[in-house]
Amino acid sequence: MDKENLFLLTFTKKEAREKLRWEESREFEYNDQMYDVVFTETKGDSVFYHCFWDKEETVLNIQIKKLVAQALGQHPQNKESQKRLITFLQTLYLPHHFIWNPCDPRQDKKSYPDNQFRCLSAFSEPDVPPPRLS
Numbered sequence: 001m002d003k004e005n006l007f008l009l010t011f012t013k014k015e016a017r018e019k020l021r022w023e024e025s026r027e028f029e030y031n032d033q034m035y036d037v038v039f040t041e042t043k044g045d046s047v048f049y050h051c052f053w054d055k056e057e058t059v060l061n062i063q064i065k066k067l068v069a070q071a072l073g074q075h076p077q078n079k080e081s082q083k084r085l086i087t088f089l090q091t092l093y094l095p096h097h098f099i100w101n102p103c104d105p106r107q108d109k110k111s112y113p114d115n116q117f118r119c120l121s122a123f124s125e126p127d128v129p130p131p132r133l134s
Helices: 013-019 055-071 076-092
Strands: 007-012 021-024 027-030 033-043 046-053 109-112 117-120
Touching (some): 007 013, 013 046, 033 055
Antiparallel strands (some): 007 046, 021 027
């Protein structure tokens, strides 16, 4: 292969460990692009990869990632809706130790001092005057 057709990617040894995702010993992904290593040079702390940019495999990987994201419900269009739904559901969450029986008159008001959780039943009147928080 002619050197003119190769891409030269230069990294420090640390950057190469952190930024490159190796598929095989001569193939890696960098910035969502696939590269096939033709030859490598090392000078001091720098590593020089002379690579062939594998455009076909790059396109294939992008398509696979999109399909997997859709299959798992992680498509970007769904993410915002999922975030809103999770936020809403979190507002409905009650601690697991909370038990409320609306038929028990002793449970009109129940205070949980360990987490400052206070619940008024649907049948009770609000405190008049309102309690002072200090």
